[in-house]
Amino acid sequence: MRLSANLGYLGAGLTIFVAALAPFSLYGLFTKGFSSLGLRVSETYSGGPKVRTIQAVGYTIDIHRPVSPRILQREKPFVQVDWKPANALPVHVSDLVDIDGDGKPDVHVDFNVPKDPKASLRVNVVSLNPIYEEMRNVGKEKFSALIVRVDNGILVRVPLAP
Amino acid sequence: MFGRLATNSDAKLVNMASAFALAEALALGLMSGPACVASCGPVVVPTLLAEHSGLRLHGRYLSTFLATRLCGYLLFAALAWEFGNLATLPTSARSLVFGPIHLLLAGALLRYAYSVGRTCDHSCKSAELVTIGAAGNHRIPGAAALGFLTGVSLCPPFVAAGVRAAEATSMVAAVLFFAAFFLGTSIWFVPFAALGWVRRNEAVITVARMAMVLIALYYFYAGLTILIRKNTYGF
Amino acid sequence: MASKILPAKESRSIGRSFVLTIPIAIWSALMFTAYAHANRSQWIASLITVVFEVVLFFMMVWTRSTYRWRRRFFVALGLLFPVGFIHEVISMRGTMGIPIEEMIAGRTPFCFLPIPLLILPAALTKMLVFPGSILPNGGMSGGGMAAMAGIWLAVTIVVGKGWCSYACFFGGIEEGVASVPPRARVRKIDPRWRYGPWAVFLAMVLLSLALFEPAYCMWLCPFKAVSEYVAARNTVGVVQNGIFIVLFAGLVIALPLLTKKRTQCAFFCPFGAFQSIFNKTSVFDVRIDKSRCTPCVLCQKSCPTMSLTDESIANGKTLMSCMKCGACVDACPRDAAVWHIRGTEVSFKPERARLMFLYAAWAMAIMFGGGIIAEGLATMLHIFV
Numbered sequence: 007m008r009l010s011a012n013l014g015y016l017g018a019g020l021t022i023f024v025a026a027l028a029p030f031s032l033y034g035l036f037t038k039g040f041s042s043l044g045l046r047v048s049e050t051y052s053g054g055p056k057v058r059t060i061q062a063v064g065y066t067i068d069i070h071r072p073v074s075p076r077i078l079q080r081e082k083p084f085v086q087v088d089w090k091p092a093n094a095l096p097v098h099v100s101d102l103v104d105i106d107g108d109g110k111p112d113v114h115v116d117f118n119v120p121k122d123p124k125a126s127l128r129v130n131v132v133s134l135n136p137i138y139e140e141m142r143n144v145g146k147e148k149f150s151a152l153i154v155r156v157d158n159g160i161l162v163r164v165p166l167a168p
Numbered sequence: 169m170f171g172r173l174a175t176n177s178d179a180k181l182v183n184m185a186s187a188f189a190l191a192e193a194l195a196l197g198l199m200s201g202p203a204c205v206a207s208c209g210p211v212v213v214p215t216l217l218a219e220h221s222g223l224r225l226h227g228r229y230l231s232t233f234l235a236t237r238l239c240g241y242l243l244f245a246a247l248a249w250e251f252g253n254l255a256t257l258p259t260s261a262r263s264l265v266f267g268p269i270h271l272l273l274a275g276a277l278l279r280y281a282y283s284v285g286r287t288c289d290h291s292c293k294s295a296e297l298v299t300i301g302a303a304g305n306h307r308i309p310g311a312a313a314l315g316f317l318t319g320v321s322l323c324p325p326f327v328a329a330g331v332r333a334a335e336a337t338s339m340v341a342a343v344l345f346f347a348a349f350f351l352g353t354s355i356w357f358v359p360f361a362a363l364g365w366v367r368r369n370e371a372v373i374t375v376a377r378m379a380m381v382l383i384a385l386y387y388f389y390a391g392l393t394i395l396i397r398k399n400t401y402g403f
Numbered sequence: 404m405a406s407k408i409l410p411a412k413e414s415r416s417i418g419r420s421f422v423l424t425i426p427i428a429i430w431s432a433l434m435f436t437a438y439a440h441a442n443r444s445q446w447i448a449s450l451i452t453v454v455f456e457v458v459l460f461f462m463m464v465w466t467r468s469t470y471r472w473r474r475r476f477f478v479a480l481g482l483l484f485p486v487g488f489i490h491e492v493i494s495m496r497g498t499m500g501i502p503i504e505e506m507i508a509g510r511t512p513f514c515f516l517p518i519p520l521l522i523l524p525a526a527l528t529k530m531l532v533f534p535g536s537i538l539p540n541g542g543m544s545g546g547g548m549a550a551m552a553g554i555w556l557a558v559t560i561v562v563g564k565g566w567c568s569y570a571c572f573f574g575g576i577e578e579g580v581a582s583v584p585p586r587a588r589v590r591k592i593d594p595r596w597r598y599g600p601w602a603v604f605l606a607m608v609l610l611s612l613a614l615f616e617p618a619y620c621m622w623l624c625p626f627k628a629v630s631e632y633v634a635a636r637n638t639v640g641v642v643q644n645g646i647f648i649v650l651f652a653g654l655v656i657a658l659p660l661l662t663k664k665r666t667q668c669a670f671f672c673p674f675g676a677f678q679s680i681f682n683k684t685s686v687f688d689v690r691i692d693k694s695r696c697t698p699c700v701l702c703q704k705s706c707p708t709m710s711l712t713d714e715s716i717a718n719g720k721t722l723m724s725c726m727k728c729g730a731c732v733d734a735c736p737r738d739a740a741v742w743h744i745r746g747t748e749v750s751f752k753p754e755r756a757r758l759m760f761l762y763a764a765w766a767m768a769i770m771f772g773g774g775i776i777a778e779g780l781a782t783m784l785h786i787f788v
Contacts, residue, residue, distance in 0.1 A: 014746025017686040018759045021561050025766040026430075028557040029437070036553035037546075041537050045525055048615060051506055051534040146503050146636075154504045161507065202527065210609040374595050378602030379609075386610060386622070393639060 049073040050149050053086035053161065058107055065094045068159075069105055072166060073150075083166040084150035085138070087115070090159040095119045105138065105164075113138050115162060117153055129153035129162050139165045186341065190348045193329070197352015200325030204353040205360075208318050210383045211277065215310060216363045217376035218284045219298060226364035229297055233315035234354050238347070240319020244326070245333050245346035263397045266321070270391025273317045276300060277384035280310040281377040325353070413467070420465035423758065427460045427765055434769050438777040448780035455479070455776070456769050463761060467754065469729030473568060474578055480772045481575020483779025485629035488512075490782045492631050495543055500634030506534035510542035512631070513551045515571075516624060517617040519677035520607055524615060532615050543631075558767045562760075563685030564678040565727040567668060569768040572775055573626045577667050581659035581707060589661045596670045597709050597724065604673035619673055625650035669708035669724070679723045687760040688743050689732060691719045692750040695739035702731035702740045719749060727760070 024032060046052070053070050060067040070086040085105055089095055098118050102111035112135040117127060131141040139151075141164065146152040153162045212233065219229055279300040299307035329349045336342035366372065415423075431453040438449035456476065463472045492499055501511055513535040524532045531537070531548065538547040545551075558570050567574055603623065610618035621633070622643070628651035635641045650671075658666035668675050682688070691702070696716065703711040710725040721731070731740045741753035742760055 008746075010746035011744075011748070011751070012746075014686065014744040017746070018744045018756070018763075021686050022759060022763045022766075024557070025561045025763040028561070028767065029434070029770045033550075033553045033557050036556045037549045040552045041547075041549040043529075045529055045531050045537065047509055047535065047537065048524075048530045048532045050615070052509060053507065149503070149507075152503065154507060156504050156508045206527075206612045210606070210613050213609055214605065370595070371598055371601070374598045375601045375605060378599060379606040382602065382606040383610065386606075386618075 050081055053163070056088075060103070062101065064096075066090055067101065067103060069103075069107075081148060081150040082139075084163045085166065086161055086163045088159045088161050092119065092123070092155060092158050092160050095160065099160075102134075106135075110135070113164060115164075117160070117162070119160065123155055127153045127155060127160065131162070131164050137166055139167050141165075186344075189336075189341070189345060193332070193345045193348035194352045196325070196329060196332070197349040198355065199352075200328070200349075201353045201356030203325045205356045207321075208357075210386075211273070211314050211318055212357070212360055213363070214376045214379040214383065215277075215280055215298075215314060216360060217366065217368075217372055218280070218380065221364055221366060221368045223361060223364040225297070226361045229309075229311045230357055230361055232297065232309050232311040233318075234357060236312045236315035237319035237354075238350050240316045240321075241326075241346045241350045242343050244320060244330065245343045246339055250339070263394050267391050267395030269317060269321055270387045270394060272391075273314070273321070274384040274386075274388035274391060276310065276313045276317060277380045277387065280314070281380040281384070283310065284373065284377055414465050415467060417465065420461055423464045424457060424461045426762065427769070428457045430766055431456050431769055431773070434773055438774050442781070442785075444784035445777070445781040448784055449777045451780055452773055452777040456765070456773055460761070460765055464758070467757075468733045469757065469761065470733045473729060474582065476768060476772065476776075477568060477575040478579035478582070479575065479776050480572050481577075481579060483776050484572035484575075485779075487775065487778035487782045488630055492543060498634065499631045501631055502634050505542065506633075508542065509534065509536035509540050510544045511535045512543045512545050513548045514630070515551055515555050515566075516626075516672075516674045517620050518552065518555055519604065519674060520611040520617050520619055523608060523612045527612075530615075532611060533617050533620075554771055558771060559678065559681050561767050562687070562727065562764045563681040564675070564723075564725065565685070565687075565760075565764050566678050567672075567675055567726040568728040569764045570771050572772065573629075574665065574668055576629065577655045577659045577665050578707065580656055581663045581665060584660055584663060587661065587663040592662060592664070592709065594709065594712065597722075599670040600668075600672050600676035600679075600724075603671055604676040607673050622646065623650065625654055625667060625671075627651075628655075663707075664709065665707040668726070675724070675726075682723045682725060686745050687727065687756065687763075688745065689721050689725055689727065690741055690743040690749045691716050691721075692739045692741060693717075693719050695737045695750070697737060697739075699736065701734045701736065705730045705734035727764070729757075732757075 050073060054073045055071050056068045057071045058069040060069065066089075068088040068090065070088070072083055072085045074083045087103060087105065089099060089101075096119065098116070100114070100116040102114050104110060105112040112133075114132040114134060115129060117129040120127070126145055128143050128145055129141060130143060131138070133140045141151055144151055144153065146154050150163055151165045153160065155161075216226060216229060219225060280298060283298050283300050297309040297311055300310040300313055301308045329346060333342040333345045336345055414420075435449050435453045438445070438452060459472045459476050463469055466472075489499060496502070496505065505511060511534045513533060517533055521531055521533060524530060533548065535548050536544045537549050539545065539550075540547065555566075558566055562569060603619070607619040607623070620627075623646070625647050627644075627647045632644055632647065633640075635644050654667040654671055658664070691711075698713075698716050700711075700713070700716070703709075703713075703716065706721075707728060707730060708724055708726055710722045711731060712722065715722050729742075732742060734740070738750075738753075741750050742757035743749055743753065744756045744759065747756070
């Protein structure tokens with residue numbers, strides 16, 4: 007048989023071997039390889055990494071790193087602030103939040119916490135620092151301006167002024 | 169003598185400040201270049217693929233595209249200086265400006281796709297850019313229209329440059345700032361000329377035309393939702 | 404379509420067919436342990452699935468034909484995937500619509516269709532423009548994006564664009580629909596429509612990079628009708644969701660009924676265009692033996708994706724869009740269309756080439772699609788058992 011034919015059959019045999027190996031080791035190898043590439047989910051969805059935690063009475067306020075829009079995204083830059091745990095929050099939350107950690111409050115956030123975790127939420131944000139935009143009675147308009155309940159936390163995203 | 173010395177020092181400071189501002193604009197442009205290329209990609213790539221092959225022709229396309237894009241930039245630079253930060257314009261004004269721009273972009277792409285089909289087929293030798301209209305005796309290359317329309321579209325790097333340009337001391341300074349920014353971003357477009365090496369056949373031209381239509385539909389939809397002041401996404 | 408094929412080739416002996424089926428039977432039994440759980444309906448469903456897979460493979464070996472048996476598996480996969488998936492979605496969320504909370508939480512299940520759209524943004528920014536999780540994250544995140552990427556890579560290495568005939572859990576729907584009418588009402592299709600998937604691929608890749616989102620998923624995927632979609636909050640959202648319903652009705656139901664072709668796959672699917680690239684790396688392909696070809700173009704007529712043209716037949720090859728479904732091989736009355744291993748001579752032991760391909764492809768199909776079929780069956784049985 008010619009060399010090319012031999013190589014062809016070798017390739018075909020290897021293909022069957024790979025198919026047999028796939029569920030036992032290959033698939034796991036590829037999965038681990040992919041997750042070790044250092045990729046992250048777009049911060050427009052994930053909200054960016056947490057950078058600081060403020061301790062309040064009975065709950066915590068997590069501040070995330072500001073997220074900048076990419077390219078043509080219609081989303082504005084925003085900063086995500088989480089209140090956790092949701093089941094320990096008072097019926098009405100009204101907090102002054104120092105987002106940039108300079109010791110001065112940047113925004114005043116207030117929202118009601120309904121008992122039903124599936125009930126919709128609305129938030130008012132008064133800006134004390136012109137970097138952050140005001141929000142009035144905002145629900146979940148867009149990824150960069152919203153209030154949602156995710157697992158046992160209430161997330162508020164405050165858009166940044168351009 | 170003291171007054172003359174003060175004037176010379178002031179002039180030097182102004183020159184240094186201007187040079188620094190231009191360098192800043194160039195650096196901002198270089199950093200924003202990939203974002204500009206990505207945002208212009210949907211317009212540039214299919215239209216380049218629809219042109220005949222050839223490095224020279226593609227160089228001409230890019231020069232035309234960038235030249236009219238510069239015109240768009242400079243127009244906005246002048247407006248940014250005149251009216252202040254465009255991003256703080258009321259929503260109604262913005263939707264009246266950017267909605268039609270998107271619709272025009274969609275129209276230009278559709279016209280382009282149609283015009284490609286009407287020129288001689290890929291096998292005939294033609295060193296001319298695809299034209300999409302006429303002004304008097306002059307045919308308007310599609311690259312020119314698309315370049316201008318992408319130049320006046322607002323993308324985040326453009327907004328950042330606009331914010332800085334609005335702080336300039338004069339309109340000339342604002343325009344120069346945008347020109348330097350433009351130069352920085354334009355360097356990133358040069359590699360697109362390599363598409364001139366891709367051999368053209370029915371498959372490539374048809375794919376390019378169909379892609380243009382799809383992208384035009386997106387811009388049409390986006391323009392419409394901006395015009396009626398609704399979110400492009402209803403989610 | 405190959406459902407109107409000429410009488411089958413001479414069958415292999417039953418004993419020999421049985422022996423050749425043994426490796427697949429052992430493989431299926433191994434996979435059974437992965438499908439079956441303590442739940443009685445899952446156990447029964449898994450058993451039915453294993454028997455189904457083994458019987459189909461036996462028939463492929465015994466009758467020396469591929470297409471009609473592979474199609475049964477593929478249609479079952481296409482019909483049962485939505486059953487299991489939609490049931491799971493509604494059990495977990497109460498709705499097929501993905502709320503924004505789930506997207507923020509990274510619990511959007513990841514299917515293979517956006518894979519080509521994520522490559523450029525990930526390469527340039529190290530970010531995945533999909534609201535999922537890389538590793539399992541509860542809820543509908545399933546095995547995570549890494550798991551689907553792993554499966555995709557494994558199956559693609561083995562079968563190239565055969566993914567579209569053995570693994571895609573959407574394609575079976577239109578293949579089933581296309582097989583319903585006895586003959587095509589629309590026979591003349593402009594061959595330039597074959598470039599559609601590449602146009603959609605180009606447009607979606609460019610828009611995904613510009614918008615930093617999976618543009619195909621957000622705007623054009625017709626299969627949201629049978630899986631899930633982003634929950635609409637207002638009229639604009641309803642219009643956007645209307646787009647995919649129209650595309651599903653047109654490309655997956657109406658056009659396959661009229662043309663008896665897999666129109667979504669052949670004229671639209673950007674993932675299919677992407678997978679076509681891997682046909683260049685696959686060891687197995689389908690060739691035309693020019694010494695035997697008349698040409699009667701029955702292969703061309705039977706191909707569900709128009710992957711054979713007069714020119715390609717004259718060159719002895721299929722186009723790169725070939726999905727390795729076997730329709731042309733089974734339709735050819737002169738055994739001119741044959742399975743082939745690269746490097747070997749065309750028509751040199753094509754049956755050996757076919758069997759080697761089937762062992763690899765069927766193993767992958769059982770590993771991936773078999774579990775999905777079992778899950779769908781279990782969902783249906785759960786109501787009665």
